[in-house]
Amino acid sequence: MTNNKTVLDWLKEMTDMCKPSSVIWIDGSEAQLEELRAEAVSTGEMIKLNEEKLPGCYYHRTAENDVARVEDRTFICTPTEEEAGPINNWMAPDKMYAKLRALYDGSMVGRTMYVIPYSMGPVGSPFSKIGIELTDSIYVVLNMAIMTRIGKAVIDELGDNPDFVKCLHAKKDVNPDERYIVQFPQDSTIWSINSAYGGNVLLGKKCFALRIASYLGKNEGWMAEHMLILGLENPQGEVKYISAAFPSACGKTNLAMLIPPEYLREKGYKVWTVGDDIAWLRIGPDGRLYAINPEAGFFGVAPGTSEKTNFNALESTKKNTIFTNVAINNDDMTVWWEGLDKNPPKNATEWTGKQVDGTTYEGNLAHPNSRFTAPAINCPCISKEFENPDGVPISAIVFGGRRAKTAPLVYQARDWEHGVFVGATMASETTAAATGAVGVVRRDPMAMKPFVGYNMADYFGHWLEMGKKMDADKAPKIFHVNWFRKSDDGKFLWPGFGDNMRVLLWILDRCEGKADAVESPIGLLPTVDDIDTTGLDISKEELQELLSVDKKVWLEDVENQKEYFAQFGDRLPAEIKKQLEILEANLSK
Ligand code: OXD
Ligand code: MN
Numbered sequence: 001m002t003n004n005k006t007v008l009d010w011l012k013e014m015t016d017m018c019k020p021s022s023v024i025w026i027d028g029s030e031a032q033l034e035e036l037r038a039e040a041v042s043t044g045e046m047i048k049l050n051e052e053k054l055p056g057c058y059y060h061r062t063a064e065n066d067v068a069r070v071e072d073r074t075f076i077c078t079p080t081e082e083e084a085g086p087i088n089n090w091m092a093p094d095k096m097y098a099k100l101r102a103l104y105d106g107s108m109v110g111r112t113m114y115v116i117p118y119s120m121g122p123v124g125s126p127f128s129k130i131g132i133e134l135t136d137s138i139y140v141v142l143n144m145a146i147m148t149r150i151g152k153a154v155i156d157e158l159g160d161n162p163d164f165v166k167c168l169h170a171k172k173d174v175n176p177d178e179r180y181i182v183q184f185p186q187d188s189t190i191w192s193i194n195s196a197y198g199g200n201v202l203l204g205k206k207c208f209a210l211r212i213a214s215y216l217g218k219n220e221g222w223m224a225e226h227m228l229i230l231g232l233e234n235p236q237g238e239v240k241y242i243s244a245a246f247p248s249a250c251g252k253t254n255l256a257m258l259i260p261p262e263y264l265r266e267k268g269y270k271v272w273t274v275g276d277d278i279a280w281l282r283i284g285p286d287g288r289l290y291a292i293n294p295e296a297g298f299f300g301v302a303p304g305t306s307e308k309t310n311f312n313a314l315e316s317t318k319k320n321t322i323f324t325n326v327a328i329n330n331d332d333m334t335v336w337w338e339g340l341d342k343n344p345p346k347n348a349t350e351w352t353g354k355q356v357d358g359t360t361y362e363g364n365l366a367h368p369n370s371r372f373t374a375p376a377i378n379c380p381c382i383s384k385e386f387e388n389p390d391g392v393p394i395s396a397i398v399f400g401g402r403r404a405k406t407a408p409l410v411y412q413a414r415d416w417e418h419g420v421f422v423g424a425t426m427a428s429e430t431t432a433a434a435t436g437a438v439g440v441v442r443r444d445p446m447a448m449k450p451f452v453g454y455n456m457a458d459y460f461g462h463w464l465e466m467g468k469k470m471d472a473d474k475a476p477k478i479f480h481v482n483w484f485r486k487s488d489d490g491k492f493l494w495p496g497f498g499d500n501m502r503v504l505l506w507i508l509d510r511c512e513g514k515a516d517a518v519e520s521p522i523g524l525l526p527t528v529d530d531i532d533t534t535g536l537d538i539s540k541e542e543l544q545e546l547l548s549v550d551k552k553v554w555l556e557d558v559e560n561q562k563e564y565f566a567q568f569g570d571r572l573p574a575e576i577k578k579q580l581e582i583l584e585a586n587l588s589k
Helices: 005-018 030-043 093-104 138-147 152-158 204-220 252-256 262-267 307-316 416-424 456-468 497-511 540-546 551-566 574-588
Strands: 022-025 058-060 074-076 112-120 129-135 165-170 180-184 189-193 223-225 228-233 239-245 270-275 279-283 289-292 297-301 322-324 327-329 334-336 347-349 355-357 371-375 392-400 410-412 427-429 441-443 477-481 518-520 523-525
Touching: 005 093, 005 112, 005 129, 005 165, 030 058, 030 138, 093 165, 093 180, 093 189, 112 138, 112 152, 112 204, 129 138, 129 152, 129 204, 138 204, 138 297, 138 322, 138 371, 165 204, 180 204, 189 204, 204 223, 204 279, 204 456, 223 456, 228 252, 228 392, 228 497, 239 497, 252 297, 252 307, 270 289, 297 307, 307 371, 392 416, 392 497, 410 497, 416 456, 416 477, 416 574, 441 551, 477 497, 551 574
Parallel strands: 022 112, 058 322, 074 180, 129 165, 165 189, 239 392, 392 477
Antiparallel strands: 112 129, 180 189, 223 279, 228 239, 228 270, 279 289, 289 392, 297 371, 322 371, 327 334, 327 347, 347 355, 410 477, 410 523, 427 441, 518 523
16 A cells, blocks of 8 residues: 555564564555454454444443553653653663563464554644554454544555654453553654553554654644634634643533533524544644644543533434443443433443343443544534644633632633643542542643653643743633532532533633733632623622632642642743742732
8 A cells, every 4th residue: 555665664573573464454445444344243343233223333342451541551661761751651662662572472463453544633734643553453443443534545645754653552462461551752653552442542542642742742843732622603603712621520522512501502602613632733824823633533431421411422423433331222222321311221231241130230331431432523513624724723721620629610821821830730639430539639730641742841841832932912811710619518619511601701702802800819810790690590609609719728739739840850840930939929918
């Protein structure tokens, strides 16, 4: 399929090591994908779902010990440990290559190696980057065909160019003790072994589009971020774009596909989804920051997705979707998960494959991290700019977390530098859904803790550099939101979901100089009159509480921030230290 010498030499080296029985190039044609689906069904790797109710949909079950990303087995192998920084696991590249070569040796004997050329971003866009993933899993091929642009068009676009990300995945025997997800940023190389779970093996996503891309972005002057991108259309038909970063379990996919409250819909407001997980951002010729979503599909968490919580996500899964580790309704070969509706199937296959009566079953029918892989074009609110090779101009960047008491519903950073500090101090409190103690603060700068492919301190520096390259009036304004503020008796004060649109409207009004704000120790806050609460059952007092800043709680957080930043030593940019001092001084007044 190609004469590209770099590609062919690398492929030879990898096949010599893995020793597959055959090698198949993925050309991206529907005929070839259909053959692979049939083969996966014949071997039991995939199960065909009800063609009438879920056309083109398949089911896949992973090993029970292989159901999530494995951060403790994820490595950034830069030449020196300092380049990887204190947050990432590190091993010297030579040592890691040697260790992994021994594991890959002969790992594909008796298996087929598939060669998947893929593009992150629309093929040929100035934002886009090409990768080639070698894998012995048909599940990976079929997921990559949804999540990225694959096949002949991509390899043609690459031509003789030696510049592509070299990705190798072998499922081997899915042994968790020898599972490794390894990035070699200086070599644009990703090696993944002993897993078959999406986040560890769809190498275009977290491994390339965040870890490798963040490294490339730093060197090339652009940004790879763990952000959704949405367009908000006003009744005049103007669309403004927002990108937003949240740690997991904070409703990122829901915000990306938000349905405005009825009274705003009636006025003509609409939300358009550009992306739900990753944004690549570059400064455009006009000096503004532009974003693309490098992905072509959604790899979303199924449990909790319902017609009520996220109608658009659910609709996206109705055809040509792969479901992983959800439950099956054996009566009609459809799928079910906790939170879909109140009718678990009686005759159910639970996610591990056990046959159970779903109506009386006590455990989870679907794994809490079960997923759908759905084509973005299925989404009823997909933006018409989704394929725009030049991306969309970003007016506002929003950071968020889950904080019961600390962060108010929304505040604005005073300027870019302060905004970078707001992102760098992002944190979330653990929920009952995760194992371990509830309410523990986990710092997750820009929601990138598991995804920065180099030293996090230098990543803060890169954010600051990007700000210096944009005029203040052109750079996106930066905000922080918290949908999870609680009253003293433990109740959520804000309804969330579609009503978050009310906060987005204040944010965009601020960007256009149309809304007021008041100074506070932490940044610029709306007053109770600035947030439109039409039709909401929320009192002025409650809104006041949502917007309040408790200095004592904040000073405690400052102590936690100091401890967190201490690990970066002298590498922490001076601007971050300065902002921390300003915050502490403001709170101590
Ligand atoms: C994801 C994640 O799967 O952030 O998107 O873990
Ligand atoms: Mn994510």
